[in-house]
Amino acid sequence: MASDEKSPRLGIGLDIGSTATKLVVLGADGAVSHTDLMPTGFSSVDAAARALASLEAAGFAPGGGARVVATGYGRVAVPYADKVVTEITCHGRGAAHLFGPEGTVIDVGGQDTKVIRLRGGRVAKFAMNDKCAAGTGRFLEVMADRLSVSQEELSALARTGEPTRISSMCTVFAESEVISLVGRGEPRENIAGGVVESVAGRVATLVASAGGSAPYYLTGGLCDNGYVVERLAALLGAPVTTCSEARYAGAIGAALAALDMG
Amino acid sequence: MTDASTPIELPRTFEEFNEQRRQSFLKVKDFKQAGGRLVGYLCSYTPLEVIDAAGASAVGLCGTSDEVIPAAEEVLPANLCPLVKSTYGFAYSQKCPFTHFSDLIVGETTCDGKKKMYELLGELKPTHILHLPQGRSRAHEREGWYQEVVALKEALERLYGIRITDDTLREAARLRNRLRRATLALFELQRAEPPAMSGVELMSTMFAGTFNFDVRAYVESLERLGEQRRAEAEAGGSPVGAGAKRILVTGCPVGGVIGKVGATIERNGGVVVCEDDCGGERTNRFMVDEDAPDILRAIAERYLKINCSVMTPNEDRFVATREMMEKYRVDGVIECVLTACHTFNVEAARMECAVEEAGVPYMKIETDYSSGDLGQLETRIAAFIETL
Structure with a gap:
């Protein structure tokens, strides 16, 4: 893309995740100019097109001094991207920007969970969950559906319950297990508690296997889920820091990479 | 065991194969028909020099494709190494010319998956299993392995009616x-x-x-x-x-x-x-x-x-x-x-x-x-x- 001296320098980060598409525009000084969040839906090509419409509507059309870096599992579906970078690198960079250059980033996404060890603001090592949905946002989604509650209600219920142990790791088997627990008349709050314990436990195991250590930062879609964050901190034995912007960590990292391109 | 007068059979599913696979089958069939000796092997522990010295061609049979895994899973558990499943699957579905035309398949007691799979493979093809020790630091392990190599030499000598010389x-x-x-x-x-x-x-x-x-x-x-x-x-x-x-x-x-x-x-x-x-x-x-x-x-x-x-x-x-x-x-x-x-x-x-x-x-x-x-x-x- 030809550089236009007159247009302002902008870094546009687009993170097309399996569940949500996140968009962040950073000014040359690194300040956030625009954010947007939309469901990815069936097609990441379509999500990329909707993100472009959002950018244009907000007056941040790509081109000129505005560079685009795409990340997330749909990163290859963005025809207007100047560069693609993996979500590991982007989440690491975004988290370092939000929280600090040293620590362990835990990203619980829709289809996978990542643990990233940061050293000097760079990714030193990472681990991802195996190819299954245990310990991911998807697991919570499926179980909330099965209990006919929203994810917020699931957390609220879980807080009041005495967690029932859910032994299946596999989401499909765990769903059957939940169905049989419901059938046995187990209180919903106990099942909800078990669901949250299962996710937090899976994530904590992944953190340990990646050699993660405090301080811990949570990014991704669960950052506003206070109870999951609380349980995770309890299992890790150290506070887990997060904030609402943390769901944009990948897009922020991508936007910073876009700014680097000049 | 193989001489030009013995007809060499193609697998019964030959007609269903694609052109490339048919060609490989025909190529190996011709090799066998011309009196070629073929010994399949699985792991790198098979002493290939012994097969060479028997005048046979040694071909690796480790399965590398998932094409035959559904067939293999009719017999083997799903939660098993893909190489083990694929190797067995090629023998079971008769889709690999080298497996099909091997006079003998040499396996070794390496991992548990292979070791037990060979018992099932042995129902489909003649096999010779080398007992590999679990380590090499003890004298009896080294001696035992040497005896296994001797036994392979003798098995090939019997198979082909030959003497393998130093x-x-x-x-x-x-x-x-x-x-x-x-x-x-x-x-x-x-x-x-x-x-x-x-x-x-x-x-x-x-x-x-x-x-x-x-x-x-x-x-x-x-x-x-x-x-x-x-x-x-x-x-x-x-x-x-x-x-x-x-x-x-x-x-x-x-x-x-x-x-x-x-x-x-x-x-x-x-x-x-x-x-x-x-x-x-x-x-x-x-x-x-x-x-x-x-x-x-x-x-x-x-x-x-x-x-x-x-x-x-x-x-x-x-x-x-x-x-x-x-x-x-x-x-x-x-x-x-x-x-x-x-x-x-x-x-x-x-x-x-x-x-x-x-x-x-x-x-x-x-x-x-x-x-x-x-x-x-x-x-x-x-x-x-x-x-x-």
């Missing part, structure tokens, strides 16, 4: 050593910066070599390839970009994941400079002492040195990998574990320490022959290379 064994050892040296020379071209070849080319060449009927012709073709690539590299014609990150791939045999792992590494800014698996330098660097007074014992000793994770202890594998990390100036190590390969998967924890102690980043991936995890694998590999 002279033919020694001649086979000389030729196999020459093949090993040619292979190492090819590997060593990857020491250049940038390396002389893409890793995918190197891995595919090694893989294709396991299907060669004629050792001498194969040695000559490898030597020619080495000369050609060396000349191209010296003329500055490396196909690899100057900034590519230099990756050593260690762990399970990679023949079935060249596209999934090798090509993914090279599509994402890396290049495989060292293949540290049983078809790679880890194994090929061991030579037979061609001048040893007891040549059969020397052959047995050479094979027992192979550093597969089925051995315990297996310290030499870490030493070898560290040496190769230095030799090839690698930027990162990717350990490739095939699903349900317990020995490499468990040993990976120690390999991770050995690699990281040397200050080199390490990542383990677990995968099989399916395409289900392509996206995740691509993300992991690309992210790992981005961190280097």
Whole structure:
């Protein structure tokens, strides 16, 4: 893309995740100019097109001094991207920007969970969950559906319950297990508690296997889920820091990479 | 057992095969019809010199495709190594000409999956199982293994009604050593910066070599390839970009994941400079002492040195990998574990320490022959290379 001296320098980060598409525009000084969040839906090509419409509507059309870096599992579906970078690198960079250059980033996404060890603001090592949905946002989604509650209600219920142990790791088997627990008349709050314990436990195991250590930062879609964050901190034995912007960590990292391109 | 008068049968499903597969079947059938002897083998512990000395062609039968896995799962459990399932699946579905036309299949008691699969394979094909010891540090293990190699020699002598002499064994050892040296020379071209070849080319060449009927012709073709690539590299014609990150791939045999792992590494800014698996330098660097007074014992000793994770202890594998990390100036190590390969998967924890102690980043991936995890694998590999 030809550089236009007159247009302002902008870094546009687009993170097309399996569940949500996140968009962040950073000014040359690194300040956030625009954010947007939309469901990815069936097609990441379509999500990329909707993100472009959002950018244009907000007056941040790509081109000129505005560079685009795409990340997330749909990163290859963005025809207007100047560069693609993996979500590991982007989440690491975004988290370092939000929280600090040293620590362990835990990203619980829709289809996978990542643990990233940061050293000097760079990714030193990472681990991802195996190819299954245990310990991911998807697991919570499926179980909330099965209990006919929203994810917020699931957390609220879980807080009041005495967690029932859910032994299946596999989401499909765990769903059957939940169905049989419901059938046995187990209180919903106990099942909800078990669901949250299962996710937090899976994530904590992944953190340990990646050699993660405090301080811990949570990014991704669960950052506003206070109870999951609380349980995770309890299992890790150290506070887990997060904030609402943390769901944009990948897009922020991508936007910073876009700014680097000049 | 095979003479020109015995008709050689094609599998009953031959008519359903595609043209390429029919051609390979016909080619191997012609080889057999002309009196050719064919012995299939599975792991790198099979002493190939003994097969060579029996005047037979040794072909590797390790399955590398998921095409026959659904068929294999009619008999084998799903939660098993894809290589084991694929190997059995090719025999069960009669889709591999080499398996189908083998006079004998030689297996070794390496991992549990293979060991027990051979019992089922034995119901389909004649097999000879070498009892591999679990270690090599004790005298009785070395002696036991030697006796196993003697037993293989005797089995082949009975099968073909021949005598295998020391002279033919020694001649086979000389030729196999020459093949090993040619292979190492090819590997060593990857020491250049940038390396002389893409890793995918190197891995595919090694893989294709396991299907060669004629050792001498194969040695000559490898030597020619080495000369050609060396000349191209010296003329500055490396196909690899100057900034590519230099990756050593260690762990399970990679023949079935060249596209999934090798090509993914090279599509994402890396290049495989060292293949540290049983078809790679880890194994090929061991030579037979061609001048040893007891040549059969020397052959047995050479094979027992192979550093597969089925051995315990297996310290030499870490030493070898560290040496190769230095030799090839690698930027990162990717350990490739095939699903349900317990020995490499468990040993990976120690390999991770050995690699990281040397200050080199390490990542383990677990995968099989399916395409289900392509996206995740691509993300992991690309992210790992981005961190280097």
